[in-house]
Amino acid sequence: MPHDHDHDHTEPPSDLELRVKALESLLVEKGLVKPETLNTIIETYEHKVGPRNGAHVVAKAWVDEEFKQALMNDATEAVANLGYCGRQGEHLEVVENTAEVHNLVVCTLCSCYPWTVLGLPPAWYKSAPYRSRAVSDPHAVLKEFGTELDEQQKIRVWDSTSEMRYLVLPQRPEGTENWSELQLQQLVSRNSMIGVELARSPRQLEEKDK
Template identity: 60%
Template sequence: MHHHDHDDHHDNHLTPIEARVKALETILTEKGLIDPAAIDAIVDTYETKIGPRNGAAVVARAWADPAFAGWLAGDATAAIASLGYTGRQGEHMRAVFNTPETHNLVVCTLCSCYPWSVLGLPPVWYKAPAYRSRAVIDPRGVLAEFGVALPEERKIRVWDSTAELRYLVVPERPAGTEGMDEAALAALVTRDSMIGTGLALSPEARP
């Protein structure tokens, strides 16, 4: 553990994920196992191109198309696959929908299960024991730390992902998005909103 802390300190100008990728890249390159350019392409693909953008497209389609939303609720694995996004391990997906009454939060208490094909690279905190244990015990407090203050009467459901079943949170569609096309809607869907540690962006907050 101490060694890991030292690495983080040494690479303190990098984000934790950058530091980890860099360390991994160095080891694999030294062993002659990879071409750094190839790794860069893979990381870029998962972090920006595939990753959260796939999930955002799924959410946008559900917002725009009630029939698709129904399919997603009933058989998320098939509905997501119909858009061309499937997991490498063939994991099953389940979509849980946020409503005015209920907010959903995803955690993986025993492992770091994460549907890369629809959410990209997992955030570092997702694997942290503190997040995993506290999200179950005090989800409201954890959400507040992420800047998500929910009304007291809104129920929070915590879903525990496993290697066999991974969850996708469908955030509530923001107000003021009537008439927006799916591409514009997808731009409002953040990775954190699909884990439940964030909300979809309002049109005004769009990047």
């Protein structure tokens, strides 16, 4: 296949992904599967897809200051060094929650999402209400997720594009000073890396495991 550098193009995905697309599009055309059926099946499993990669990144940043600096400087490269590579052309930026700022990620146009670290986007992330309200009323959105911020914390909303994806680095929960990186990973939920929730506290983890 000639690769024309003279015009703007999109880098094709891996051969494996092309094989899946080929088979899926043919089966859909023949009426053997419905796209809605596939979406329903995938949505059932979406929370199991990938967010552990992001949890690995976050927990490592919590315990390893050098890695954290590299991550804040160039997340695409730092994350690739852990073996999580996106398709060509997508850049990842990590935005850090602090005592002053809470970050929230949205894609107002469609559903751009850092899937290399978070897996498939949840259905609500792709929904029109979330996409508009994350920008117009982020406080209400957080409240619906049961997330309470400190009064002095401002919310900063990051709008993803096909070129730029964002990952929230949540604040490390209190009472985890002696925890290992592996233990800390359990505190990092998918939603905390989108910014609609905080990282789990050790107590919440205990309750989840009951």
